[in-house]
Amino acid sequence: MSDKLRPSLSTLGAKVKELSEQLEQLYKDAKAPVPTLAADSPASTFTGEIFVVKQKLADAMNDLNIISQGPNESVFNYCHNVIPDVAALNIINHFDFWSAVPLEGTATVGDVAKKTQLPEEVVQRVIEHVTTLRYFAYTNPSIPKTSKIQHTSRSAALAKSFGLRALVTSTIQDCGPPMLVMPEALEKYSLGQQSLTRDVDKTAFALAHSGGEVFGKYGTVWDYLEHDGNGEKKGWRQRNFNGWMQYIKEIFGTDAVLLEAVDWKTAGEATVVDVGGSGGHDAFGLAEAFPNLKVIVEDLAESKPVFETNIPKGLTSRVSFQQHNFFEPQPIQADFYLFKFIFHDWPDKESIAILQALRPALKPGAKVIFVDYVGKQGEFDASLPRSIHQFGTSTDLRMMALFNHEERPTDAWRDIFRRADERFEVASVKANPLTYIVVIEAVWRGE
Incomplete structure (x- = not known):
């Protein structure tokens, strides 16, 4: 058995100390303050080197936690706490405890x-739990029932960021129930089969929503996001999802990825269609950086109010919104078609159909700029921290529950273009495993 599976407590403790000191030094070198538990803690600083050291430290602390408890207790403690932890976070996020406590x-x-309009008993019991997770803190922990409540760095971060709150809602409320019924879905649809069914009507999501009493009766997550809610609240999940996607883009700096994906300056007076462009956040940044571009954002009707609310006044002559379902034939002839974080939500069949829907509008030399996740790195790269792989495998299981498909390595993305049409020529591929992002430029060589 590998010695890597027999670390001592003192060895791991020393590793944690070493990596902690290394991380502190990296913060100093970047002239960035180190995060704390206090409400005024600075946001995390993201650089490639800092990110990798953080993940190495997370791995070491996780190993130390496991062997300090022992295998039995570590499993017991995890199973005992994980669902209550998630449920409590869901409650305080759903009822906006964040704004109920002054920053x-x-x-x-x-x-x-x-x-929050909840009973005091409920508030007290939920707060008692979330303080163990460092969401909020008591000013006097020895008397929790009468103590006042204050923010910590985690709760303050959520109070300040709609995107972070949206992430919590989407990952827990929208994705959580389907993931919990994955065993039933697999038993119902895939047991005894040679491979996972790719039928989007036979997902764990569809099974979780088949009854309709609690979550509504929806066949796909997109129907759910688009139609859940009544009156003014209808489509609130879609607006929330847009906020989540914007937050993810901010974390990983995908705005910069898009700005550097093409030599936009030399593209001339080009027309760009941002397919599935949501509320237009990326389109605004692209148009502001490159005055030579005209950008058309395409998405479902629910994204139009977000677009109209947020479009800068100086861009109204060059950036517009058009309602469009990307499975329908593309109505606009353009120089560039952008797909950002679209395909990872769909199995191969649907991903291919989305690309094929472009064909009626494609002119020779038109380019598809594809930006998406590299959720899996292909063969396991032992040089990367496990927590980096965990990010990809977590997303992969989420994709299984929602869409009956998987996160793909870079080569699989290339293959999607080939299978969609041989006339797509993949001109360049840029992949970065530390940001989980791949950028592909494909040129249409048809007539």
């Missing part, structure tokens, strides 16, 4: 109960 002050249980 620079305190609140009583009664204050939070009044703001």
